[in-house]
Amino acid sequence: xxxxxxxxxxxxxxxxxxxxxxxxxxxxxxxxxxxxxxxxxxxxxxxxxxxxxxxxxxxxxxxxxxxxxxxxxxxxxxxxxxxxxxxxxxxxxxxxxxxxxxxxxxxxxxxxxxx
Amino acid sequence: xxxxxxxxxxxxxxxxxxxxxxxxxxxxxxxxxxxxxxxxxxxxxxxxxxxxxxxxxxxxxxxxxxxxxxxxxxxxxxxxxxxxxxxxxxxxxxxxxxxxxxxxxxxxxxxxxx
Numbered sequence: 230x231x232x233x234x235x236x237x238x239x240x241x242x243x244x245x246x247x248x249x250x251x252x253x254x255x256x257x258x259x260x261x262x263x264x265x266x267x268x269x270x271x272x273x274x275x276x277x278x279x280x281x282x283x284x285x286x287x288x289x290x291x292x293x294x295x296x297x298x299x300x301x302x303x304x305x306x307x308x309x310x311x312x313x314x315x316x317x318x319x320x321x322x323x324x325x326x327x328x329x330x331x332x333x334x335x336x337x338x339x340x341x342x343x344x
Numbered sequence: 345x346x347x348x349x350x351x352x353x354x355x356x357x358x359x360x361x362x363x364x365x366x367x368x369x370x371x372x373x374x375x376x377x378x379x380x381x382x383x384x385x386x387x388x389x390x391x392x393x394x395x396x397x398x399x400x401x402x403x404x405x406x407x408x409x410x411x412x413x414x415x416x417x418x419x420x421x422x423x424x425x426x427x428x429x430x431x432x433x434x435x436x437x438x439x440x441x442x443x444x445x446x447x448x449x450x451x452x453x454x455x456x457x458x
Binding site for chain 2: 262264271272273274277285320322332333334335336337338
């Protein structure tokens with residue numbers, strides 16, 4: 230299995246531009262999580278989906294952030310317009326609900342720099 | 345709301361020294377507990393996890409953790425660290441009520457020197 234795949238791995242953009250981060254969960258997993266890692270705040274949940282349905286988006290910073298999961302094998306996190314304070318590493322993770330372990334598998338992350 | 349506290353921000357140890365990283369959580373219900381490791385430039389990997397049963401959990405690479413319910417703690421230990429253990433370590437908790445998100449501690453950076 231290829232694991233959770235994220236793209237791009239690095240993104241550098243100017244303030245005001247739209248940024249789209251992509252995630253492909255592990256095949257067969259039915260839960261997907263977006264986390265953000267910063268020096269100041271550590272790892273924080275942004276949003277998560279169960280069976281492609283958003284369950285909790287209370288961690289999304291503001292309306293500039295949106296996430297979609299059009300099918301079980303793909304999710305996007307969009308920031309529009311981007312701001313320097315959005316600079317962080319964004320991780321996607323997936324898991325399989327019926328498993329008792331609820332282990333989440335993380336992707337390699339996307340390092341976003343907004344100048 | 346759940347929260348996780350990791351007491352040490354940065355720990356520096358010599359090779360072969362013993363390691364203990366503290367982790368406390370605040371949640372009154374049943375929880376699942378995890379330790380993740382992030383090696384420099386890499387993604388998060390699971391070290392070990394606790395769901396039920398024996399409170400002493402053994403993970404990969406010689407790590408273990410003990411769940412002490414009365415203290416709301418889940419400390420990570422290793423009897424003898426190696427230079428390759430240099431990484432950031434995250435304690436995390438999730439409610440034992442379905443597939444819910446992880447709540448992470450701020451992390452502890454471990455530097456092992458020769």
